[in-house]
Amino acid sequence: MGHEGFMQAFASGADIHDLPPLPGRLDAPGLASAEGGFLFATGIECSAPTIDHGRTRRDLLAECGHYARWREDLALVRDMGLRFLRYGLPYHLVHVGPGRYDWEFADAAMAEMQRLGITPILDLMHFGVPDWLGNFQNPELPMHFAAYARAVARRYPWVRYYTPVNEMYVTARISAMDGLWNEQLRTDRGFMTALKHLVAANILAAHSIAEIRPDAIIIPSESAEFVHEARTHSSPATLAFNQHRFFSLDLLYGRTFDAESRAYAFDNGMTPAEYSWFMTSPRAGHQVLGIDYYGRNEHIVTPSGRRIPVEDVLGLYVLGKQYYDRYRKPLMHTETNVLHAADGPGWLWKQWFNVLRMREDGIPVLGFTWYSLIDQVDWDVALAEKRGRVNGCGLYTLDRKPNPVAAEYRALLAEYAHMPVTPHGALFTLSSAAPHKGAVPRA
Numbered sequence: 001m002g003h004e005g006f007m008q009a010f011a012s013g014a015d016i017h018d019l020p021p022l023p024g025r026l027d028a029p030g031l032a033s034a035e036g037g038f039l040f041a042t043g044i045e046c047s048a049p050t051i052d053h054g055r056t057r058r059d060l061l062a063e064c065g066h067y068a069r070w071r072e073d074l075a076l077v078r079d080m081g082l083r084f085l086r087y088g089l090p091y092h093l094v095h096v097g098p099g100r101y102d103w104e105f106a107d108a109a110m111a112e113m114q115r116l117g118i119t120p121i122l123d124l125m126h127f128g129v130p131d132w133l134g135n136f137q138n139p140e141l142p143m144h145f146a147a148y149a150r151a152v153a154r155r156y157p158w159v160r161y162y163t164p165v166n167e168m169y170v171t172a173r174i175s176a177m178d179g180l181w182n183e184q185l186r187t188d189r190g191f192m193t194a195l196k197h198l199v200a201a202n203i204l205a206a207h208s209i210a211e212i213r214p215d216a217i218i219i220p221s222e223s224a225e226f227v228h229e230a231r232t233h234s235s236p237a238t239l240a241f242n243q244h245r246f247f248s249l250d251l252l253y254g255r256t257f258d259a260e261s262r263a264y265a266f267d268n269g270m271t272p273a274e275y276s277w278f279m280t281s282p283r284a285g286h287q288v289l290g291i292d293y294y295g296r297n298e299h300i301v302t303p304s305g306r307r308i309p310v311e312d313v314l315g316l317y318v319l320g321k322q323y324y325d326r327y328r329k330p331l332m333h334t335e336t337n338v339l340h341a342a343d344g345p346g347w348l349w350k351q352w353f354n355v356l357r358m359r360e361d362g363i364p365v366l367g368f369t370w371y372s373l374i375d376q377v378d379w380d381v382a383l384a385e386k387r388g389r390v391n392g393c394g395l396y397t398l399d400r401k402p403n404p405v406a407a408e409y410r411a412l413l414a415e416y417a418h419m420p421v422t423p424h425g426a427l428f429t430l431s432s433a434a435p436h437k438g439a440v441p442r443a
Contacts, residue, residue: 037419046066051181081410153208165199223292231303257275331364337393339392370405
């Protein structure tokens with residue numbers, strides 16, 4: 001079934017059939033031999049949601065100065081000794097209409113990365129869509145986004161690593177449940193509608209990419225979150241939050257919902273035909289699960305209902321293991337930082353030793369990312385207000401001066417530069433199969 005038929009089925013609830021098979025082997029190992037070594041990375045902050053009911057675009061590539069200083073930024077990546085870069089092409093500027101693209105900025109930046117020997121992990125959708133697509137309630141989004149992904153892969157056939165849609169669950173929640181971004185809804189139905197469109201976009205985009213690069217490595221990044229409730233028995237709201245955090249990845253990897261989650265999905269607009277499609281359709285590309293973890297991903301809810309952000313009550317090791325045990329995919333730690341620069345060095349080493357501990361247990365963590373290269377702005381209010389306040393510590397300041405964490409990351413890289421991509425004793429296959437069908441690490 002082509003994309004148009006898929007979208008018609010979404011609209012009508014008709015039966016949805018499997019996507020056509022793709023050329024090439026999608027279940028062959030090859031990351032370690034092809035790329036050699038652990039994937040140390042940083043990223044360029046590229047969030048681009050709208051606020052004020054679509055009137056204001058938060059383009060962090062602009063607000064953090066990247067459009068003006070992109071050559072300098074890429075040189076800083078190389079100067080750090082990093083080979084991998086999470087890089088977000090500005091989707092809202094490149095995809096100017098159906099089948100129409102403006103490649104001017106993307107071509108220049110991509111050519112410079114190629115010249116410098118930087119391997120991009122291309123981030124194709126990061127919290128926002130072009131104005132002409134509206135928002136995540138648009139049922140045509142997956143079709144148009146798949147076409148965009150195919151166009152990117154054709155234009156840059158040398159690129160192998162992709163994050164088609166960044167943080168699908170977070171995007172849907174903040175846009176359609178919390179009411180802060182894009183469609184700014186506060187409804188369960190709006191959340192489920194956004195979520196299914198985002199996950200479908202990710203799946204279809206991976207197929208589009210693999211048509212051009214059958215050996216593509218797909219690294220969907222998702223936020224690892226948890227809410228702790230300071231009560232003897234957790235409330236239904238907390239139990240629901242801690243279950244709903246898995247929705248996007250369960251749909252992405254075809255993991256069957258439990259009865260309560262399925263009832264919630266069906267009560268809020270997902271049809272049985274859509275659910276069947278998510279559970280049964282083939283996936284494309286070698287699958288690596290990206291885990292984004294910040295200390296503020298965990299919260300404590302007090303008996304009075306106050307929500308208190310806390311630093312890693314469970315921590316990356318515990319939450320990363322939860323996600324690995326659930327999906328049995330190789331992991332990459334794809335985002336972390338702190339709000340205050342002085343805390344950066346300690347947080348970096350803390351996260352790194354959580355990665356090492358997971359690898360000691362045989363969990364295949366293939367990469368680590370300090371996100372981002374440059375300081376970020378307004379993440380203390382989730383970009384919902386345009387204050388221009390610096391927070392979210394990068395390796396460098398907005399003036400491109402090194403933060404303390406930059407020296408520590410250099411020291412870490414020097415010590416672990418020759419660490420193999422696979423942890424000791426772990427054997428695995430980078431597979432496109434659903435988790436209950438794919439190969440898993442063996443002791």
